[in-house]
Amino acid sequence: MSTIPDLASLHALGPAQQPSYADRAEVDAVVDRLRTMPPLVFAGECDDLKAKLAEVAQGRAFLLQGGDCAETLAGVTADNVRNKLRVLLQMAVVLTYAASVPVVKLGRLAGQYAKPRSSDNETRDGITLPAYRGDAVNGFDFTPESRRPDPQRLLDVYNASAATLNLVRAFTTGGYADLRQVHTWNTDFVRDSGVGQRYEAMAHEIDRAMAFMEAIGADPEELRRVDFHSSHEALVLEYEHAMTRTDSRTQSPYDVSGHFVWIGERTRQIDNAHVELLSHIRNPIGVKLGPSTTPDDALALAAKLNPLNEPGRLTFITRFGAGKIRQGLPELVEKVTASGVEVAWVCDPMHGNTFEASSGYKTRRFDDVIEEVQGFFDVHRALGTWPGGVHVELTGDDVTECVGGGEELTDLDLSSRYESVCDPRLNRVQSLELAFLVAEMLRTA
Numbered sequence: 521m522s523t524i525p526d527l528a529s530l531h532a533l534g535p536a537q538q539p540s541y542a543d544r545a546e547v548d549a550v551v552d553r554l555r556t557m558p559p560l561v562f563a564g565e566c567d568d569l570k571a572k573l574a575e576v577a578q579g580r581a582f583l584l585q586g587g588d589c590a591e592t593l594a595g596v597t598a599d600n601v602r603n604k605l606r607v608l609l610q611m612a613v614v615l616t617y618a619a620s621v622p623v624v625k626l627g628r629l630a631g632q633y634a635k636p637r638s639s640d641n642e643t644r645d646g647i648t649l650p651a652y653r654g655d656a657v658n659g660f661d662f663t664p665e666s667r668r669p670d671p672q673r674l675l676d677v678y679n680a681s682a683a684t685l686n687l688v689r690a691f692t693t694g695g696y697a698d699l700r701q702v703h704t705w706n707t708d709f710v711r712d713s714g715v716g717q718r719y720e721a722m723a724h725e726i727d728r729a730m731a732f733m734e735a736i737g738a739d740p741e742e743l744r745r746v747d748f749h750s751s752h753e754a755l756v757l758e759y760e761h762a763m764t765r766t767d768s769r770t771q772s773p774y775d776v777s778g779h780f781v782w783i784g785e786r787t788r789q790i791d792n793a794h795v796e797l798l799s800h801i802r803n804p805i806g807v808k809l810g811p812s813t814t815p816d817d818a819l820a821l822a823a824k825l826n827p828l829n830e831p832g833r834l835t836f837i838t839r840f841g842a843g844k845i846r847q848g849l850p851e852l853v854e855k856v857t858a859s860g861v862e863v864a865w866v867c868d869p870m871h872g873n874t875f876e877a878s879s880g881y882k883t884r885r886f887d888d889v890i891e892e893v894q895g896f897f898d899v900h901r902a903l904g905t906w907p908g909g910v911h912v913e914l915t916g917d918d919v920t921e922c923v924g925g926g927e928e929l930t931d932l933d934l935s936s937r938y939e940s941v942c943d944p945r946l947n948r949v950q951s952l953e954l955a956f957l958v959a960e961m962l963r964t965a
């Protein structure tokens with residue numbers, strides 16, 4: 521059994537992107553409390569997800585991972601969670617049809633509350649305060665009280681994640697996610713929206729496939745339930761450490777705050793605390809890889825995080841940017857593949873494509889997002905490797921945060937419904953469009 525380093529030794533590694541708490545005794549009390557809380561997920565579920573991701577790594581399944589950039593405590597409402605889940609399920613149906621392989625559904629939810637930032641501070645009208653680091657750490661309001669890192673928030677995050685997961689479990693097993701229902705939502709999208717009409721032909725094919733399935737008597741019970749797992753960036757060491765427990769079945773440590781956790785682009789230094797902590801847990805894990813990643817960096821990460829070279833354990837989530845992926849990704853994939861490393865390759869087409877609009881809002885162009893996914897497919901096809909999935913920031917609501925797409929949102933539209941507290945998300949229509957466009961890529965691949 522692997523021994524988890526204690527929090528103090530992790531902190532001694534000088535981890536990046538941690539909250540600077542004022543009162544250590546208060547932090548310790550919160551950590552003690554968290555350690556007594558029940559697991560949010562069962563280790564056996566993490567193993568199931570790992571087995572599904574092994575299929576992704578081996579080219580027999582496709583991963584759809586998506587949700588908010590930053591969940592908020594106030595955003596834990598039935599409408600919000602339901603809309604997010606609904607759009608992910610709708611996307612998954614389209615992708616499953618096109619890929620002709622199972623689609624692994626993984627929410628960026630029930631734990632995605634901590635954010636790495638480019639700058640420690642934010643200045644507005646001459647006033648400088650600590651940057652907002654997600655609801656797990658401090659508040660979004662621009663006041664000194666709100667921006668003060670508050671350890672009690674970790675308990676709020678635990679409770680909010682429990683409430684979210686509870687609802688997701690109810691929806692995915694209780695009939696809301698019935699495949700026939702999800703298909704009806706897609707049919708409505710294609711029929712009722714100007715954007716959806718472009719995808720009529722594929723929607724019609726899916727309709728025929730559904731009719732065929734019903735005709736041959738597919739088990740209605742099977743259609744009523746769907747497997748869905750949770751994921752978030754493992755960032756705040758106090759939270760992830762407190763939620764790491766020994767599984768009674770296997771005597772192995774699992775981070776039971778979510779099924780899948782990932783290491784971000786800003787915390788993936790090989791000798792640092794995040795890589796160290798995640799090297800000890802048995803969950804399936806991911807690492808974000810930006811354009812500065814060398815093949816040696818990736819190989820070192822794989823050696824440390826997946827020494828047994830177990831398929832499904834490690835997912836590399838590349839986020840190069842539309843302008844860099846075709847140039848930068850091939851060498852990385854080629855060398856990692858040549859060394860025999862088992863990994864699932866997934867494309868995050870969001871984080872390399874962020875820019876500030878003239879209106880001051882952080883945004884992304886829908887076309888850049890699509891172009892990066894296309895680049896990802898082209899590179900993997902050329903190398904004979906499997907483009908294993910997509911990782912996207914999205915919401916089920918009709919927000920205006922990313923420009924472009926069939927609704928042709930412009931800079932001027934951003935102010936009308938910009939609700940993200942961090943990065944811009946694809947809205948409902950843009951998310952469904954992305955699914956249909958990726959479906960076309962999967963079919964022509």
Ligand SMILES: O=C[C@H](O)[C@H](O)COP(=O)(O)O
Pocket residue numbers: 589635636637638639871942943
């Ligand atoms: O979600 C990702 C990061 O937190 C985000 O892209 C960093 O953004 P910033 O440059 O605004 O800090």
Ligand SMILES: C=C(OP(=O)(O)O)C(=O)O
Pocket residue numbers: 589636753783784785786808809839868871943
């Ligand atoms: C911070 C994020 O991404 P990255 O680490 O790739 O910048 C994110 O996924 O929100």
Ligand SMILES: [Mn+2]
Pocket residue numbers: 589590871913942943
């Ligand atoms: Mn983000």
